[in-house]
Amino acid sequence: MNIKQLCICASLALGLACGVHAQDQRDYHQPLYEEGCDSCHDQGMNKFPSDEACLQCHDPAEVAEQTAREGEEKLQNPHDSMHYGQDAPCMECHGEHTPKKALCQECHNFDYPKFK
Numbered sequence: 001m002n003i004k005q006l007c008i009c010a011s012l013a014l015g016l017a018c019g020v021h022a023q024d025q026r027d028y029h030q031p032l033y034e035e036g037c038d039s040c041h042d043q044g045m046n047k048f049p050s051d052e053a054c055l056q057c058h059d060p061a062e063v064a065e066q067t068a069r070e071g072e073e074k075l076q077n078p079h080d081s082m083h084y085g086q087d088a089p090c091m092e093c094h095g096e097h098t099p100k101k102a103l104c105q106e107c108h109n110f111d112y113p114k115f116k
């Protein structure tokens, strides 16, 4: 059995992702992978990307608008909240290779149907 097979075995057995290249990739970011890992990894591969990396392509005011809510749910906007305004770092909630939970869900039961 070679390393790769071993790796697949271990993943199947343990339900774990195996090695960097077998990591989850988000479909919506596929073109970035074609550009190279450093389209996000501005701090080298041994660190998480900085928030600035995401901000190259995503505008906080724009995402806040996309997730705006009406009426009594108005303050539940994850991108413009009473706790953090528009300043919460993207990676507090959004994972790329690993699934994450939206930070707000740790304390609230708000419904976020568009969350990825």
Ligand code: HEC
Pocket: 028, 029, 032, 039, 040, 049, 053, 054, 055, 056, 057, 058, 090, 091, 094, 096, 114, 116
């Ligand atoms: C080089 C440009 C680029 C960078 C850097 C980038 N993204 Fe994206 N992102 C995109 C594009 C293009 C899409 C797909 C179109 C869209 O939905 O805006 C996308 C989609 C998304 C979506 C899903 C949108 C949906 O429709 O549901 C999320 C969430 C997201 N990005 C978060 C992030 C986070 C967090 C980072 C930083 C780790 C990041 N992005 C870095 C370009 C980028």
Ligand code: HEC
Pocket: 054, 055, 058, 059, 060, 063, 066, 067, 078, 079, 088, 089, 090, 091, 092, 093, 094, 102, 103, 104, 111, 112, 113, 114, 115, 116
């Ligand atoms: C506090 C948690 C949190 C933070 C911080 C956060 N997001 Fe989100 N994001 C969410 C949630 C929750 C949703 C889904 C909202 C919904 O379903 O209404 C979402 C949705 C999105 C979408 C999809 C919008 C759509 O209309 O489909 C994009 C793009 C996005 N986020 C990008 C970002 C970027 C870029 C950052 C950093 C500037 C960021 N987010 C920071 C929680 C967060």
Ligand code: HEC
Pocket: 020, 021, 029, 032, 033, 036, 037, 038, 039, 040, 041, 045, 046, 047, 048, 049, 091, 094, 095, 096, 097, 098
């Ligand atoms: C769309 C942006 C994006 C792209 C493109 C991307 N990454 Fe990541 N990477 C992240 C984010 C965000 C994290 C933080 C952890 C998480 O969300 O999974 C991360 C974390 C990592 C880590 C963990 C670092 C640590 O400190 O533990 C490794 C290793 C990694 N990425 C490898 C890669 C490789 C290899 C590629 C190219 C094949 C790649 N990444 C492409 C966004 C990206």
Ligand code: HEC
Pocket: 075, 076, 077, 078, 079, 081, 082, 083, 084, 103, 104, 105, 106, 107, 108
């Ligand atoms: C660590 C726990 C924690 C996190 C994380 C958190 N909150 Fe809260 N939040 C609270 C507490 C405690 C209160 C009640 C105290 C108060 O009203 O000031 C509250 C109150 C609120 C309220 C007003 C009361 C209500 O339930 O309608 C809103 C809206 C709200 N939070 C939105 C958010 C959003 C959006 C996020 C994510 C960006 C978030 N919270 C993240 C603890 C948290």
